[in-house]
Amino acid sequence: MASVIVFSLVISTELYQKFGSDFLQSLSLQVFSVSHPDQLNNITADIVLLDASLLALVDRSYWSDVNPSCITIASGQYLNADFWVPDCWERSAVEKIVKVALDQIRHGKQIDSLEKDIALSKKQLEEINHIGIALSAEKDLQRLLGLILECARRLLGCDAASLYLIDKADNGVKKLIFKLAQNGSVSYAFEEHPLNLDKTSIAGYAVLEGKELNIANVYDINDLYPFQYNKSFDEELGYRCISMLTAPMYNYRGGVVGALQLINKKANPDVLLTSAELALQHVVPFAESDLQLLRYVASQAAVAIDNAKLIDNTKKLFEGFVNASVTAIEQRDPSTSGHSFRVAELTTQLAVALTRSNRPRFERICMTEKKLTELRYASLLHDFGKVGVSERVLVKAKKLTPPQLEIIQYRIALEKERTRNLWLQRRIDKLYGLDESKKGLNCDLELERALANLSEMEAIIVAANEPTVLPQSATYDLERVLKYPFETISGFNSTLLNKNEFLHLSVRKGSLTEDERKEIESHVVHTYNFLKQIPWTEELCGIPAIASGHHEKLNGSGYPLGLTAEEIPFEAKIMAVCDIYDALTASDRPYKTAVSGEKALDILLEDARAGNIDQDIVDVFVESKTYDCLGVMDEATFRGMGMGRGHLINSVYGLGSRH
Template sequence: MADFQSVGTSSTASVEGVEGGAASGTSTTATPALVHRMTRLAEQLGRDPRLSREIVTRPHPLLVAVTRDHLTVLAAPARVWDSGRELLQPFAGRMAAGEAMLVLLGYPNDVDLEQAMNRGLASIVAEDASLDELFLAGMRAFELLEAKGSAESRGQSLSRYRFETGELVDIARAMTTERDVNKLLGVILEKSRFVTGADAGSIYVVEQNTRITLTGESEPVSLNPGPVLRFKLSQNDSVNYDSREFAMPLSKRSIAGSAALGKKAINIDDAYDLPPGAPYGFDRRFDEKIGYRTKSMLTMPLISQRDEVIGVIQLINKKKNPKERLLGDKSASESVVSFDARSEELLGMVAAQAGVSLENAMLYDEIRKLFEGFVKASVEAIESRDPTTSGHSRRVADLTVELAKVVDLEGAGPYRDAKFSVEDLRELEYASLLHDFGKIGVREKVLVKAKKLYDERLSLIRSRFDFVARSLEAEILRRKVTLLERGAPRNEIDALDHEFEVRRAELDMNWHAILSANEPTVLAAGDFAKVEQLAKETYEDLRGDPHFLLEAEEAVALSVKRGSLTPKEYEEISSHVVHTYRFLSQIPWGKALRRVPEIAGAHHERLNGTGYPNRLASNDIPIGSKMMSISDIFDALTASDRPYKRAVPAEKAIEILGFGVKDQHLDPELVRIFREARVWERRPNQS
């Protein structure tokens, strides 16, 4: 059987003469009797009151077409099927699409009924069938077409439903996994435009602000505290333009504000022709500025789980063809349609999910800012106890994070597999910021001790020296009086004056030695023999009881070879790491930041196991702690002058870090990377 479905979909054929003729290709098909019969059939059907809804036409002398809406039933003699099937070719496309079917008058000579019915044959009636029989056959054909159309429509609807459901699931997944508020707003707007076919759109968030200044196209406006709509971003497939954030009052004067206050969608067919009595207006100046035409508009509030409006989506220009670009009024009038009920329904679904996701993201952002505020306040609290170290924690954090970024890029060496994600870097930053948090558990006098002796202890020694000096003076005067009473010669009195000057000079020299020994040193150095000698000297009080010029505790302090802390004080300072770990371990850091206490608590561990507090071996020290140790020492060396030391140049600090490597305190590979990358020049904050 010939395949007439391969031909085009034209619904008309040229009508030749009654005899057909060679041009029509129907000379063997169209006999006068057949043509007459089909003409009579067309007249009868045209007069039949039962076909008031249908239109009867003659696309060819041997064909009668009955059309209802977009569906057509053809009636043709069986001879057309046998030898004139080309007459049916103009209807092949519609038959294939389920929009046309064929009723044959008479049984054809050669027909595969199953295949013929699959290709558009509705039924076969007798050649001399009555009008009623033909009517019933035609109605049955229409029913078949409508049933097929309904099935296809349901299939298309089901396919569309499945597609939309899949998209909504993907949208939900995308929105629930994004934590950054600004990125989430972009996702929400992009997905909203996609499911509705919108050319452009904007998104706003509701803010509860203190007194602010509004900025926009007009002059800045001062606004009292209260809710405002902040324009966050816009997207447009047809034109490119720069947009910036601005705030506007939350009122019904704007379409977005009206949707937010009313908590319901606003669907506008034409923004230039708003409904009479609408409280809002539309400013065309933006369109005029960028050469755009805003027509259809759908504005939907984003409502949180607490039934609070937290934002607004505003979609613009639903397009017939989503891929088309809109250029000017003509393009908008031809290509833009109104947002239909389905678009509004889909946007409502997206908005419902977006409201929850945005609320969660905002809450996450608030918690993050709250936590960052806590960290900042903690750092300030720590450093306020020792103003000389102000900024140290921030600088150590910057150095450590920058070093981690460089290590992350290493392609060879022992750290080639070390990788640091954004969350890893944040964890490292918090650990570095809080590495000295435990100092709040250290006595302030020890924490801020600038010299080897506390001021009150140095004053006490000064008082002893003054007492010794006065005692010496009193002794010399007493002896001088004795000499004068017995009339001693002048040279004996002069000898007493000389003795006084020598002993007083020696006392002054000893005092200056104490002052010199009291100064801290960065490296082990100095002659402490004088301190040991003074620690053995004694003096007598007014009662004649002997006392050491330097008490044992003072001698120990003045004999410190590095820094200003005695071993006992150093142990107390070292305990800050234990406090750091204990304090930080009580904070519920969550999965992403769970190692903050461990990293912060190990920054004084040494590779050779001599560090504190746990004397960890190299393999047990977190890499973050190893990097922080380098940053901590480098900043302590290069920071602005402190009471106990002067700042050293970066190159000198690198040299000292090299000593730490030789002593097996610091990781040689990390020090090398730190030095070669000049990490101190990469940090964002170098103040």
């Protein structure tokens, strides 16, 4: 029932006596009679009816400040009054004037009320617009949930809020997850926890029934409902929950995704409800208009949550794709297992260290979360192109493959056996007098020399097969082996080494021939071509160029494009340093021995002085001890990520550009 507004009227004692005590009784006015202007100081009036002489003594400026909407009526001509009536007017005429003034006041108050409503609606509309923009802009799910509660509390002027989401347990049964709670008056440690999705809770009822619940007092819920308010929170923290508004959240498909719950609407939003007494004093019920606002917020929230979940799931899907790709690549060469993950960790850590180094050159570098994500993905996928390199070359530990070396060793063993057979035949011929020459007199010594020569050549081949720096003398020895005649089982004349085997064994550094080295280097081109096929988002579109640029050198001597310092992406320069460090220090390489961290840093500094990699980046890498981050990632950590320690090395020791 609407309350009746009673207006007040101040009338001079003289006029009051003139018109009688029953004057204006029909208008339900609260009447005060005054005989002196000072009596007006403590009265708040809507209408003032004074004789002109008394009204002339009133301080109008003061009166206007205290009673800005008051209407003045003067009995007798007085120019500063809102209305005036001649002294000769009868009581009935004056009553009509008062009624007109009263109508004007009512209309004025109605206009004021409408203006306040319009201002409030405008403010709410602006807030709703702000909420829509804010929710659509936030992509992180946890931050989004907090933002939803903050916006709802601010919009509806309530003290606390809670948010629930539907989720599936491992067994496929739906659960209601109490995701987040906020309270403006009391602090407490909230932990997300699951609830049974049934009608015994207020949020569960709203979700299952798809209905809003506007409860004026949660301590006085009708017994017809299957739920009651859980008072344990109030009892534990000395809080008092009174009014509550709960609404289900519908996504764009019309499905309920959860519930949004507002608690304790406050008459004054700035009041803190730190006690039950204050809550009972300042909390008011939620209005129907609040429910309309909550519906809008809940709808916006549901769409935003769906979008955030979709983005989150897409990220997880892409993370899975990246990890699976890296694992697949590294399984082709188990000795490199873990390299891509370590390079990604080193690169992102170094990028952050650069921004904190206080070096003028790096002051304008802003490594945002998005930029670090792009850099991390590029680092993880920098060797993706190895899927286009033949496995024979990719895993080649020595200059010859084991089958190739076995064939050569078989030839030497066969040649030794032939030499022994020839010696035996000569002995037999001597015994039977079939050979009268003097050749057989020293055949034992010749046999020993021939077998020793073949063993020496085998040792030369085995030594040359190692992926170390080949001395010039070894090349001469190989040429001698190349000229040693050998007859195949089929009777063809050949040599112990064929030209292709000689070519492989003559590699001066590492284990790869020139063609094989080019094939290994082609992995960078494959990386770019493969990654270019992926429809990257705007935040990740730099990945192909970054991932394929880590073998470029500042002086233009790198590959595949021979880019110079100005042309190489800055992120690729960072990755190049980390890639080389991990290549140098990684263990369990079948063709090289890992160097110490200290030696690796010296090699990086030497490489920087040679103009191959960025000197400033190397200096920050050394000074910040970025490499220490790998010490935190122990063997168990790597294995838990599908990794093991290891990697392939590069030009410093001439072992091929495999990292």
